[in-house]
Structure formats: C-alpha cells, structure tokens
Amino acid sequence: MSSFKALFGPSREKIWRQLSSEVGGQFHEGGLLTQSAVQARADDWIITLDTFTQHAGNSHQTYTRLRAPYFNPESFRFEIYRAGMFSGLGKALGMEDIEVGHARFDRDFVIKSNAPRRVRRLFDNRKIRHLIDAQPKIHLSVKGHDGLFGKFPAGVDELHFRSTGTIKDLAQLRTLFDLFAEVLQQVCHEGKAYEDDIRIHIRRLRAPGGRIKDKYVLWEGDGPRRDAAAALGRLGDPAAVPALASVLGDEDPLLAARAIEALARIQDRKAAGPLIRLLGDMREADGARVGDRVADALRKLGEGELVDIVVGAFGGEFGRxxxxxxxxxxxxxxxxxxxxxxxxxxxxxxxxxxxxxxxxxxxxxxxxxxxxxxxxxxxxxxxxxxxxxxxAALPRAAAAADVDIDTLPRSAQESL
Structure with missing residues (x-):
C-alpha cells in the first residue's frame, strides 16, 4: 500500500478534506452517483469545489471546477484564459478582446468582456492578477443562468473556474479559493469594505432571496439581505428608506421584520406610509406578528394616534x-x-x-x-x-370645469 501511495501520491479525498479544514469549509463525501466536494463561505457567497466528467463518443474528460453564484443585475460578463488555450469562446456572448493595461498580463492571458471599463478595474487589482498568474491552467468566467434551464433567481449568475484533470495540489486549491473570494469582493463591492457603505448594503438588500440546492446548497439569499437591512438601520441614513420600504412585503417575514426595525431606527417620516399598509399583516417573525412590529415602529415615528385608530377598527370600534x-x-x-x-x-x-x-x-x-x-x-x-x-353606483356631482357657464343660476336682478 505504501508503494502505491508513493506512486500516485495522496488521495483526492485526503487533500480535499485538508483543504476543507484550512478554508473553514465543509467536505461532502461522494457516493456511487455523486462526486465529493468542498464548500466554503466567503462573506455572502458559497464557493463549491467539485469535479465533473464530459463524454464525447467513447472518450471522456474529467474537469475540476469551482463555482459561486452571486447577484449580478448588470449582467457583467468576463472570461480569462491563458493565451493559446482556447478559441474565441466569448464572442457569441457579445464580448470583445480587452487589454487591461498591464503588459505581461495582457501578453500571457486572453481577456474578454462585455464591459471594458469594469473589467479593467477588476484586473487592476494586483492580488487578483497574482492569484491568476499562479494557476498553470485557468479558464475563469461568469456564466449566465437565464433561460429554460436556469437554476438561479433572476439577476444571479455564477463565477466559474474549470481545469482539465483532478487537482490535488493543496497550495493550488487554496489559491483558487483565495482567487474566488477576491474576485467576488471586487465584482460585487468594487473591493470596498462594506460595513459602513450604504450603497453596498442597498445592493445586498435588493438581491433575490431564496435557497437553491443541487446535490448540496449552492445559494442562500435571505441571510445576506437580512444582514443588509440590519446594517442600514445601524447606519441610520434616510437615503435607505425607499430600499427598506420595498422589502416590507417580501415573502421572507424575517427580512420584513429587519426592515421594520431599521425604519424605526432611522425615524424618517417617509417611512410612515409604507409601514401603515402592514398594520394588518398577520405573519409571524421571531415570535411576534409583523403588524405588531409595524405598530411599534409607527409610534416611534410619531403616528401613535393613527395606530390606535386602525387597531381600534380591528377590534370593532369605528368612530375615530x-x-x-x-x-x-x-x-x-x-x-x-x-x-x-x-x-x-x-x-x-x-x-x-x-x-x-x-x-x-x-x-x-x-x-x-x-x-x-x-x-x-x-x-x-x-x-x-x-x-x-x-x-359606487350613485350619481356623482359634476366638477365645476364640466359645467357650462351659461347654465349657472343668476340672481333675479342680473341683466341678461
């Protein structure tokens, strides 16, 4: 057995389990019909490493891939591979060859994109260029998931890497996870630390919710949106009110609850109208009715009297x-x-x-x-x-603009 290991090296399972531990991820053991995989979180995103096989006639080819769904409402696309590896795959997607302004990098890699300025900003990141250069083989791209067989919600695409064979080099795999985390941070947040950036939190809030599961969970959208709502409340900027109001009726009641709490903290009068609509909302979130949370928020906004009027009507008191x-x-x-x-x-x-x-x-x-x-x-x-x-069937009084001046009554003394 020791001579076998010396000939072929450590098993993929051993290397991938060690990788999972190093990146703080989870190792999914494969079975008869499934491949083993490693998953790790990087901020809002889930990065998945696995293998897949393509068949062509009697031959087949195994690939190692990494993928990470992310919110991409602008449909930004790029593709990068070493010069000489592929033909112009991106042209069918409306992409063009781009030079990013770094001579050696432009010489060694083919870069295609549908947004030249944005892809130049992406590859102006020195760490991203270094992590890409460290890969002996690379095909990194954004894959859309539109159409009949799309798995992901509208606006969600996938950062995708693939390479022939099964990668068992631990350092290379760790570098790939670092590359994905850096690229996702750059394309989604322009590389900014987003704890106190209201624009980034509004973008996170507007991302789709839900949960997509293949053999394992690939996308969970609700958690980041809830975090974004809480962050906007902490920041207290009235500019966030329209975005927070837009998710009050979301299917996720916990997101609605976080948005209500945020609006109560911001205390902007523009939030009153959207909140009043939800006084009758019976959904439960964290052990409390959404309508009750709304009532508390409205009282903080100075609308306690109106809350009492509406709540009284719910109880059968209509006078007020x-x-x-x-x-x-x-x-x-x-x-x-x-x-x-x-x-x-x-x-x-x-x-x-x-x-x-x-x-x-x-x-x-x-x-x-x-x-x-x-x-x-x-x-x-x-x-x-x-x-x-x-x-509704009663005749309505005509507006003054609809009445001919000659038909109006006159006093008896008025001359004709």
Whole structure:
C-alpha cells in the first residue's frame, strides 16, 4: 500500500478534506452517483469545489471546477484564459478582446468582456492578477443562468473556474479559493469594505432571496439581505428608506421584520406610509406578528394616534376611523384589506363599509372568492361589497370645469 501511495501520491479525498479544514469549509463525501466536494463561505457567497466528467463518443474528460453564484443585475460578463488555450469562446456572448493595461498580463492571458471599463478595474487589482498568474491552467468566467434551464433567481449568475484533470495540489486549491473570494469582493463591492457603505448594503438588500440546492446548497439569499437591512438601520441614513420600504412585503417575514426595525431606527417620516399598509399583516417573525412590529415602529415615528385608530377598527370600534381625514387614507384601507383574512376579518370588512372605501372593492371580492360567504367573515365581506357597490353606483356631482357657464343660476336682478 505504501508503494502505491508513493506512486500516485495522496488521495483526492485526503487533500480535499485538508483543504476543507484550512478554508473553514465543509467536505461532502461522494457516493456511487455523486462526486465529493468542498464548500466554503466567503462573506455572502458559497464557493463549491467539485469535479465533473464530459463524454464525447467513447472518450471522456474529467474537469475540476469551482463555482459561486452571486447577484449580478448588470449582467457583467468576463472570461480569462491563458493565451493559446482556447478559441474565441466569448464572442457569441457579445464580448470583445480587452487589454487591461498591464503588459505581461495582457501578453500571457486572453481577456474578454462585455464591459471594458469594469473589467479593467477588476484586473487592476494586483492580488487578483497574482492569484491568476499562479494557476498553470485557468479558464475563469461568469456564466449566465437565464433561460429554460436556469437554476438561479433572476439577476444571479455564477463565477466559474474549470481545469482539465483532478487537482490535488493543496497550495493550488487554496489559491483558487483565495482567487474566488477576491474576485467576488471586487465584482460585487468594487473591493470596498462594506460595513459602513450604504450603497453596498442597498445592493445586498435588493438581491433575490431564496435557497437553491443541487446535490448540496449552492445559494442562500435571505441571510445576506437580512444582514443588509440590519446594517442600514445601524447606519441610520434616510437615503435607505425607499430600499427598506420595498422589502416590507417580501415573502421572507424575517427580512420584513429587519426592515421594520431599521425604519424605526432611522425615524424618517417617509417611512410612515409604507409601514401603515402592514398594520394588518398577520405573519409571524421571531415570535411576534409583523403588524405588531409595524405598530411599534409607527409610534416611534410619531403616528401613535393613527395606530390606535386602525387597531381600534380591528377590534370593532369605528368612530375615530370614520372621523379620520388625514393623508394616509389609502394606506389605512390597504391595512384593513390585509386584515380581511385574519382574526379581525369581520371587523375589517365592516370598517371598509363604514368609511365608504369603494376603492377596496377589488380586494373584498378577491377575499370573498377564496373564503366564501358562509362564515361570519364571509357574510360581513358580502354585506360590505353590496353597500360599497350601491355607493359606487350613485350619481356623482359634476366638477365645476364640466359645467357650462351659461347654465349657472343668476340672481333675479342680473341683466341678461
């Protein structure tokens, strides 16, 4: 056995397990139908090392690859390989040959991109050039995942490396992981330390959520978005309010909760309208109802009186709601519409009828179709629809602009 090891060297499994330990990753042991793999996190990204085999007739070729999905809304593409290795693969993607301004690097590598200025900034990073130069074989590119067989959410692409054969050189593999971490930091954050950069956190917040799993998890988008929302709250910049408001209705209730907390910390009045819409939100996040979190945030924004009015309507008290003529009527109606499918559904339907909210008719009909009219809430919704339809059918007073001046009444003494 010792002579066998001396001839072929350490096994891939042994080397890859050691690599996993060094990069703080996880080793996935292969089976009959799966290859072993190493995964490690670098900030928001998951880097995966494995092998795959391509078959052509009776022959086959094994490749080592690294891949890391990342948010790429600008569809930035690049491809780099050593001169003489490949033909012009990138031309079909609308990419052109680029010189990045470093003579030896331009001589030794072919670089293609659809964004010349951006790829020059990427390869102006000395560490990236050094890590690429250390690879005896390299084909590094951004692969899109659009179309019928795309695995990833819209806007997510994959940083992809491949090389023929199975790489078992520990130093080379460690260098590849370092290269991926540096390139991802550069293309996503322009190399900046992003702890206090509001623009980067807004970008992170706008990335897709969800979780993509192949043989193992390849992409987890919710965690970085939650972290970004919390960071924006910590930074306290009102410029983040629109971005935070845009995720309040996200499918991930924990992200909504982090955004609500952030808006409460920023304390900008522009957040009130988007928050009021969610007073009827019944989702649970970290043991608390989203609507209750919204109520707390609105009180911090000085809207405690309006919170009491809407919460009172959820409990069947409509007097103050009927008297309300403030700027947030549309948002209050949306909050009542959200509450139709919760425990306060009956009161919410009655409240909409009480304030003559004919604009809520589409929402009322939608809920009635899904719940039916047999239970108390359904009956209240049905009654509200009838009342509001009757009101909507009433003739409306003509606007002054629609009235001919000659038809207006005159005093008896006025001359014709």
């Amino acid at each position: 709601l009927k008297a309300y003529d403030g700027e947030y009527r549309a948002q209050v109606i949306e909050a009542l519409g959200d509450a139709l499918e919760g425990v306060s559904g009956t009161h919410a339907a009655n409240a909409l009828a009480e304030i003559n909210a004919v604009e809520a008719l589409p929402r009322l009909r939608e809920v009635l179709r899904s719940t039916g009219a047999r239970n108390p809430t359904g009956q209240a919704i049905s009654s509200a629809i009838k009342a509001l339809e009757a009101r």
